[in-house]
Amino acid sequence: MSTISALENVHQKGQFGDYEGKSENNLIKISEIKNLFIYQVVQYKNSSVICEEIKIDNLNLSSKPLSVENNQNTRILWNGPRNWLVITTQKEVFFEIDKKFEQGDFAVTDISHSKSIIELEGYDAKEVLKKGCPFNFNDLYKNNCLNSTFNGMSIIVDMIDDKPDKFRIFALRSFGESLYHSITDSSLEFGYIGK
Numbered sequence: 001m002s003t004i005s006a007l008e009n010v011h012q013k014g015q016f017g018d019y020e021g022k023s024e025n026n027l028i029k030i031s032e033i034k035n036l037f038i039y040q041v042v043q044y045k046n047s048s049v050i051c052e053e054i055k056i057d058n059l060n061l062s063s064k065p066l067s068v069e070n071n072q073n074t075r076i077l078w079n080g081p082r083n084w085l086v087i088t089t090q091k092e093v094f095f096e097i098d099k100k101f102e103q104g105d106f107a108v109t110d111i112s113h114s115k116s117i118i119e120l121e122g123y124d125a126k127e128v129l130k131k132g133c134p135f136n137f138n139d140l141y142k143n144n145c146l147n148s149t150f151n152g153m154s155i156i157v158d159m160i161d162d163k164p165d166k167f168r169i170f171a172l173r174s175f176g177e178s179l180y181h182s183i184t185d186s187s188l189e190f191g192y193i194g195k
Helices: 092-099 126-131 173-187
Strands: 014-016 026-030 037-043 068-070 073-082 083-088 106-110 115-121 145-150 151-164 164-170 190-192
Touching: 026 173, 037 092, 073 151, 083 092, 083 151, 092 106, 115 126, 115 151, 126 164, 126 173, 145 173, 151 173, 151 190, 173 190
Parallel strands: 026 190
Antiparallel strands: 014 190, 026 115, 037 083, 037 106, 068 073, 073 083, 115 164, 145 151, 151 164
């Protein structure tokens, strides 16, 4: 049995919107990201474990709001007080998480198949996000993340790079198609490439 992404029959490849006469470097790139493992880690209120001392894939759990710890394979997003998302390409990270987070102190949930992930890249990517999200993206920098809404849909935004701006936008799978259409519609003005 194989998994089917929420955007399998929705995401289109090619150039769209106001792309004529523009260099590909100046167009926004939109792609669907698949095959990531996503684990939500929540520390119980009565737990006395010091989270900053726990390492996953050699990364610390940060208690700093909006922060992202990362290496080549794994990103750990601060998702709220005592709440993190561990996003990785390595299946083995789950075994590390299972070993290091005691059931009496933490709840660990595999949410890999419950998310749609859209990657948005380009110099105007922040402008696209500003169209549907109330957050001030001028205050978001590389390796920051946030929880917000985009046209009424709950999203998590992870800023991966700033040369050019590159974001991963996570939404519940059931909102994937609506989010995709909202983002592509917001990108038409700038021209975009579906990859």
